[in-house]
Every structure is written in C-alpha cells, then in structure tokens.
Amino acid sequence: MKLSGFEKLSNTRDLGGIMTNDGKTIKYKKLIRSGRLYFASEYDRNKLLNDYSLKRILDFRNDNEILKTPDPTLQGVEYIRCPILKEHTQVITKEKNIHEVDFEYMKHIIELMDFNVEQSTIEEYPQLLRDEHSILGYKKFIDILLDDVHGSTLYHCSAGKDRVGVGTLLILGLLGVSDEIIIDDYLKTNYYLSERLNYYTQKATEQNLDKKYIEQFSSLCCVKESYIQAVLNNIHANYGTIESYAKICLGITQEDIEKLKQLYLE
Template sequence: MFSKLVNFRDLGDIKTIDGKRVAKHRLLRSGVLYELPENEQKELLDTYQLKAIVDFRGDDEIAKNPDDVLSGVSEYYINIMEKDVKTTSQQNLMDQMNTNDSHGLMQGLYRQLIVDTFAQKQYRKFIDVLLKQDEGSVLFHCQAGKDRTGIGAAIILTILGVSKEDIFTDYLKTIEGRREANEQMAQKLREAGKSDIEVERFLTLMSVSADFLEAAFDEADKKFGSFDQYITDALQVTNQERQLLKDMYLVD
C-alpha cells in the first residue's frame, strides 16, 4: 500500500442511509503528496485512476512541501483559510504546544472552519471541482490530512447521504493513519529537549478526537440549524447539485 503517503484512504464502500455506497476509487483523502516514491505515484495513477488533486493548504505550506507533479492529473489549489488567520496548519499547531487546553484550541479552530466566510467560499470551490470529475478519482488533502480535510470529507459525505455516525467513523481513522508519522515527529521533539507535557500536547494537536469534529457540527447547528443546512446556506449547494453528486459518486 502506501508508506510515504500518510493518512490515505479511499472513501469508497462507505454506506449511505438509503442503502447505497460511495463508489470505489472516486473520492480519496490523505496528507500531503510530497516526494512520494515512484511506486506510490504509480499506485495512485494506475490503481486509483487519479485525475485531480485538491490541495487545501496555504502558500507557505505549499512552498515548503509542494505536491508532486503527476502526469495527467489536474491540481486545484483551494486554500481554506485566509492568510494571517489562525488555521489548522501543521506549523500553527506546533506553535501552540504551550497551550494548556489543546482540546479547546482544536475545537475553536473547527468552529472557525464552519463560520469563516472565506472558508465557506473555499469549500464551495471544492464542491465545484467534484462536480466536474466525471471519471477517475479526486484526492483532497491538507498537510496532515486531518482537519481541513476532515471537514471536507464531512461535507461531501453528508451531501451523499452518509450518517453522522459513519462520518465520524471515517474521521477517527486518522488516529491510526497518523500514528507512525506523529510518533516520529514526537521523537524529534524529545531529542530537541521538549518536555513530556509539550510532546503530549503536540500529539493531541496532531491527531484527532471526536470532540473536534463534534465542535464543527455543533457550530453548524447553532448558526444554521444543522450541518446539512450549513451546506445549503453557507456553501450554496442546491438540491440539483446534491442529486448530481449522488449520481456521480454513489453506486447501488
């Protein structure tokens, strides 16, 4: 499978409430696609028929770790948060290691991803990309593939009719998907003299917890009535577009 491509998974086979399934090799999520070995690039192109990459990161992140250029694959840069706004970027999270309330910090960032008007416009652009992909797979990612990507996955899975419970099940797969990469980073912090408390906070910030995503759903409930209504009102996704996405990305 993949070793360098961290936190990768195919959303295919996730069931919807009405008994359909997300089609295999159509919707993929992961961390950054940086310096992937040739065999992993080939796997994406040949096995998953990759046609488009959606990069949710900011310019600084992309400059440090640019996506690999893959033949025949379109790249869409959709920075979710405006510059100078506190985001869930890896560097910003590492800068927050001294915070006493790691969970509270992450919950606040997830709420921000829902109510920020720029983020709403950018997630709408993500939907526009999905509406154009008639064949092959779309891979969407940020740096770690957990927060901005997690909200993106929740949006499209909600549109497709997946239950909240199953959306959370997919989201929490990141705990295992990032375990090895996070531990490697934690070891470097220990070697750099960081305390056990700082390392523990870092691990909280660089993984996921159900209460992070729950904060996003709660904020959508407060501001829009439900997460589904957030998609309608904030992202301006019409019923016609919802049906088209279902026709494109679901199978019986």
C-alpha cells in the same frame, strides 16, 4: 482496519465503501482524502495514476505551505488550488531540513494554544464553517466535484486531518452519510498517523524536550472526537443539517446534492 497501501503517504485513503443512510455506498476509486503529497514515492505516484486513475488534485493549502512542500507533477492529472484558509500558522523555515522534526515550531503552536491544544482546537474548528475564505474554498471544492471525471479526485491539506476533516464531513453529509459514520471516518486518521506520533514522541524524548510539550503532541498531531463533534454541534445548532448549511452558506442547491449522489454513490 487495512493499511493505506502507500509507502510514504500514510494518511491517504479512499472514501469508497462508506455507507449512506439509505443503504447505498460511495463508489471506490472516486474520492481520495490525503495529506500533502510532497513525500510520495515513485510507487505511490504510480499507484495513484494506475490503480486509482487519478485525474484531479485539489490542494487545500495556502501559498506558504505549497512553497515549502509542493505537490509532485503527475502526467495527465489536473492540479487545482483550493485554499481553505487565507493564512495558516505553518511558517516557512528555509534553513530547516524538511525531513527533520521542527520541534521549535511545534512548541510555538503549543504555547499559542496555552498548553491546551484540545480546547483551542475545539474552538477553532467551527470557524472553518463561517470564515469567508473557508466558505469560498469549500464551495469551490464541492463545485469541482460536481464536474465528473473518468477517474478519481484527490483532495488534501498538509496533514490530511483538519481542513480535509471538515471538507470530508461536508461531502459525506451531502451524500447522506450519518453523523456516526462521519465521526468514525474522521477518527481513522489516528490509525494512519499513529506512527508519526510515536516517532515525534520518541525524538522529543531523546532530545529531552520538556514533558509539558510532549503531553500535547497527541492533541496536536492526531485528532479527537471532540474536534469534529464541535463542527457537527455548530451545524445542528445553527442550520439543522449539513445539507441546510451547504445550501445557506455554500450556495449548494438540491439539484447539486442529487447530482453528487448520482456521481459518487452506487
């Protein structure tokens, strides 16, 4: 597996090259999934502008998240708010150095999940399919992708794994990618976030954080197949296919689906 090629954007990657069920592939340098861009280096910003001809940024985060770590302004790039959740568990801690690991926040989330992050996440993921605010956000996401630009579109949340993970499932499914490949792409997130997980674990150990918290870090900071499988299971049980879900809940038409394939496949 290749590295992302960015300095400070570890979980930023091109969907190009992913194969569909009918043997086509997603075009390179058209669709980029990512985590927050706040820490992007000058090299990263130039790479997005020059190598990827970035034209649009779709931000899945809410107001609080954006206030804490706003995206950089990139010349010639349209920035579009596309919040997936009205509220999010991330909180503003103005006195906290953004470069420090906020273990108090992580402990709070783990406690809210009753020290079973995996099971809580399995239960929460399918809610992104039926939450009214999420539906509006994902519909806007797909509607924007239907408007072609001569360059790439980057979409992101904070870590680039949960809201982006479900959004990627939807767009890949509409382009005709199999469940198996959707899951495989989702799990690649662990490769790109492994360094962050190791760093968090090391720092927590140095600070003598209780092991019962550290044991939950991998479930909290990375992804598991059970998370995305919960979304697929919900779609298949209630709608049959990702296409059917998008038509029924997001108002996407067959004509829209064909246009997406025309724009993003080769």
